Amino acid sequence: MRLELVRRPQHSALFSALSPFIALFLTLIAGAILFTILGKNPLAALYSYFVEPLTEVWSIHELLIKAAPLILIAVGLSVCFLSNNWNIGAEGQFIAGGIAGSILPIVFPDFQGWYVLPLMLLLGMAGGAAYATIPAFLKVRFNTNEILTSLMLVYVAQLFLDWLVRGPWRNPQGYNFPETIQFNASAILPEIWTASGRAHWGFILAVLAAFAVWFTLSRTLSGFEIKVFGRSARAGRFAGFSAGKLTFFAFLISGALAGLAGIAEVSGAVGQLRTSISPGYGFTAIIVAFLGRLNPLGIVAAGLVLALTYLGGEAAQISLGVSEKSARIFQGIMLFFILASDTLIYYRIRIVSRLGDAAAKGA
Amino acid sequence: MTTTTIKDGTENPLLEARKLTKIFGTLKACDGIDLTIGAGEIHALLGENGAGKSTLVKMLFGALQPTSGEIFWKGQAVTVTSPAVGRSLGIGMVFQHFSLFDALTAAENIALSLDKKAPLDRIAERAKEIGQTYGLPIDPDALVGDLSVGERQRIEIIRCLLQNPDLIILDEPTSVLTPQEADLLFVTLERLRSEGKSILYISHRLEEVRRLCDRATVLRHGKVVGHCDPRGETTSSLARMMVGSDIHIIERPAVEKSEAMPIPLLQISALSQKPRGPFSVALHDINLVVNAGELLGIAGVAGNGQSELFDAISGEVQQEQPGRITIRGLDASQLGISARRKLGAAFVPEERLGHGAIPDMALTQNLLLSRHSTDKKVFVSGGLLKLVAQSSLAMAAKRIVSKMDVRKSAENPDASALSGGNLQKFLIGRELDRSPSVLVVNQPTWGVDAGAAALIRQALVNLARNGSAVIVISQDLDELFEISDMMAAMVHGRLSQSVPIEAMTMERAGLMMGGADASSHSLNAGVA
Numbered sequence: 001m002r003l004e005l006v007r008r009p010q011h012s013a014l015f016s017a018l019s020p021f022i023a024l025f026l027t028l029i030a031g032a033i034l035f036t037i038l039g040k041n042p043l044a045a046l047y048s049y050f051v052e053p054l055t056e057v058w059s060i061h062e063l064l065i066k067a068a069p070l071i072l073i074a075v076g077l078s079v080c081f082l083s084n085n086w087n088i089g090a091e092g093q094f095i096a097g098g099i100a101g102s103i104l105p106i107v108f109p110d111f112q113g114w115y116v117l118p119l120m121l122l123l124g125m126a127g128g129a130a131y132a133t134i135p136a137f138l139k140v141r142f143n144t145n146e147i148l149t150s151l152m153l154v155y156v157a158q159l160f161l162d163w164l165v166r167g168p169w170r171n172p173q174g175y176n177f178p179e180t181i182q183f184n185a186s187a188i189l190p191e192i193w194t195a196s197g198r199a200h201w202g203f204i205l206a207v208l209a210a211f212a213v214w215f216t217l218s219r220t221l222s223g224f225e226i227k228v229f230g231r232s233a234r235a236g237r238f239a240g241f242s243a244g245k246l247t248f249f250a251f252l253i254s255g256a257l258a259g260l261a262g263i264a265e266v267s268g269a270v271g272q273l274r275t276s277i278s279p280g281y282g283f284t285a286i287i288v289a290f291l292g293r294l295n296p297l298g299i300v301a302a303g304l305v306l307a308l309t310y311l312g313g314e315a316a317q318i319s320l321g322v323s324e325k326s327a328r329i330f331q332g333i334m335l336f337f338i339l340a341s342d343t344l345i346y347y348r349i350r351i352v353s354r355l356g357d358a359a360a361k362g363a
Numbered sequence: 364m365t366t367t368t369i370k371d372g373t374e375n376p377l378l379e380a381r382k383l384t385k386i387f388g389t390l391k392a393c394d395g396i397d398l399t400i401g402a403g404e405i406h407a408l409l410g411e412n413g414a415g416k417s418t419l420v421k422m423l424f425g426a427l428q429p430t431s432g433e434i435f436w437k438g439q440a441v442t443v444t445s446p447a448v449g450r451s452l453g454i455g456m457v458f459q460h461f462s463l464f465d466a467l468t469a470a471e472n473i474a475l476s477l478d479k480k481a482p483l484d485r486i487a488e489r490a491k492e493i494g495q496t497y498g499l500p501i502d503p504d505a506l507v508g509d510l511s512v513g514e515r516q517r518i519e520i521i522r523c524l525l526q527n528p529d530l531i532i533l534d535e536p537t538s539v540l541t542p543q544e545a546d547l548l549f550v551t552l553e554r555l556r557s558e559g560k561s562i563l564y565i566s567h568r569l570e571e572v573r574r575l576c577d578r579a580t581v582l583r584h585g586k587v588v589g590h591c592d593p594r595g596e597t598t599s600s601l602a603r604m605m606v607g608s609d610i611h612i613i614e615r616p617a618v619e620k621s622e623a624m625p626i627p628l629l630q631i632s633a634l635s636q637k638p639r640g641p642f643s644v645a646l647h648d649i650n651l652v653v654n655a656g657e658l659l660g661i662a663g664v665a666g667n668g669q670s671e672l673f674d675a676i677s678g679e680v681q682q683e684q685p686g687r688i689t690i691r692g693l694d695a696s697q698l699g700i701s702a703r704r705k706l707g708a709a710f711v712p713e714e715r716l717g718h719g720a721i722p723d724m725a726l727t728q729n730l731l732l733s734r735h736s737t738d739k740k741v742f743v744s745g746g747l748l749k750l751v752a753q754s755s756l757a758m759a760a761k762r763i764v765s766k767m768d769v770r771k772s773a774e775n776p777d778a779s780a781l782s783g784g785n786l787q788k789f790l791i792g793r794e795l796d797r798s799p800s801v802l803v804v805n806q807p808t809w810g811v812d813a814g815a816a817a818l819i820r821q822a823l824v825n826l827a828r829n830g831s832a833v834i835v836i837s838q839d840l841d842e843l844f845e846i847s848d849m850m851a852a853m854v855h856g857r858l859s860q861s862v863p864i865e866a867m868t869m870e871r872a873g874l875m876m877g878g879a880d881a882s883s884h885s886l887n888a889g890v891a
Contacts, residue, residue: 219750220745220750220751221743221749221750221751224728228721231724235732238679239700
């Protein structure tokens, strides 16, 4: 006996639209089961995970801080994924952006003024974009698999950051802690509404980026080109579009947005470089992109949901005594259910006893 | 109507379908179909695309389950729950679109389809044996990817015969063959019939049905409209039964012999190209000229370099050296497809879904696919932002739809929601709408119903008569004879000399397609 996926003749439009919600719902159920097995009251656990962080103003600020990088990165990834470029290395591009943008406040701390911050953001985007061109170039020139190259470059970036922060960029007055100097005031991304909490302009940048990319995808010829290549490279060539150019374009956009997220995080939320500047935003953003159905506006909502899992993880650690790593479990479960429900909308499962065979279904 | 209703072909029918019905959603694909196939007969199943032939056959073979109705096999009521059950009863099927793996050998492909496991060399031996008996020579160790379509069909047929079926279903088997290859196939089929095997023969080529088949069942809109003896009918009476009205006859007004020099709009000289992959064909020294007002038909069995030639002309594959391809007097050898379109050329590839159109994109978006560069002013606005002008696209799509009589169920459906014929009408209309001075079409009516095919052919002839140069690459010789002014054939990546249609015969065309027309090579140099 074996299982087979058989394409449905028609897929349901209703369930297509509902699929992210179904996935969310199933994630909650699975989470409840998990907490029950751990001996916790599942309702209380889910409450402290998913509701409590939303009950106070300061923690909503924290939510926006966590959502900003997720949305920025995922919006860029949507361009990649829609055009069939599987950039898995946003985490590395995030770090590259953080490093590049930090050159000004760390290497030239006396260089101050209103223009420093915009320059840092641009440097961050340039850094992320430059780092993303590596897998793009390898793919276009040597036909390498971008999933592998972009993923491996994440570890390169992480180790490079580690070396920088422990070595040349370490704060000489920092009692040997692996940290750089604190950024000067003109290098800090300001808070949106200082009176109530510490959410910074990163979230606004993320929403703007989402709108810009949404507009590009839905209204412009470039967006059309991206969608054409995502569906059929052959038809893209027939249309006269260049696959190589598009690969560079997609990686540059997503690298730049990941880089912007990196420098916004460093300059807005952290204020210095440390050996680790991301709790896996670049990878979680992949889930965000799919939960948002690769639609930039959907990604804004999905980014908030996934940000909640980070906050919920911290809250659950305090109130329930479970590891904050449970957030990763939630994210993994969610990705599983998203992919599963999307698959089951297009395919149905058939159980085949011994006699069935593949060749006869050729028509 | 000249339907001669015939009672059951034999007293003991091999297969009998009673009131077979299949409903998809709201569509009755098959509506109460009665069909009787006697032992040892070749039974034709006729009908336009969408008449329900494939659905009916899939129910008989077990690939689909009927909504209602019964199937009797050798007098017993049976339920064919899967193709495997169908095969175990003794029903074999050769599909129109082959289900073979390119990267495996012929023998491996055959082994994959067998329900019982057997050693590979034994299978290869049996396959060769059957091939010899029935005039289907194959090399069991050849990679399928390297084989011609005709050879692949042989593998499919042998694979089917290995199961020792009593009934063999063949879906449009000659659509991929040269006339000579088709003749060989008919010998094979007649031999099978003489051994008492029955054949259900699906085709819309009426000539061969009249020649080969003992009885015919005609379907229209999912219903049986008549049973007849095809040998007692004419092609036009059969066509009328299939379509329900008279088929449009292509009007091809004679070209006026003018004194003026012909104006070459498309020229190819000494074009050679290496194969671009393991399953691609090399092109050797291709020369051709198509003048204004001329329609050149290029015949040939699939896989002889037609797709490669198409890609080379369209610019999807560019030339390394200049001077190979000239469009309206300008060297286009190293231009991309958009630049060639801007020179006035237009292209319709063979593969509709995934090459000429994107299945899950709306018609307006598919219109933009080939027109965004040539009609930038109309379809793209907003300067650097390059906004897509949806309303102009919708207007243009509407114009094409009404001009080409594209039947669709929604205002702006996805390309995949149209039937093959309607989508092809749209894709040809998309290019005609630009009034191109050069049009290259690969397999314009492949898998297209008779009504749509006639409309497409007439549109191509009209374009040429209005002063454009048209190239039609086709495997359908009848079609080429109907519409061409000049004809050439491709074999093994070489193109024969172009011959005026008046000087062509079926036999000569067949020889050219086989590469045996001696005159073509010697004269080749003179053309360029």
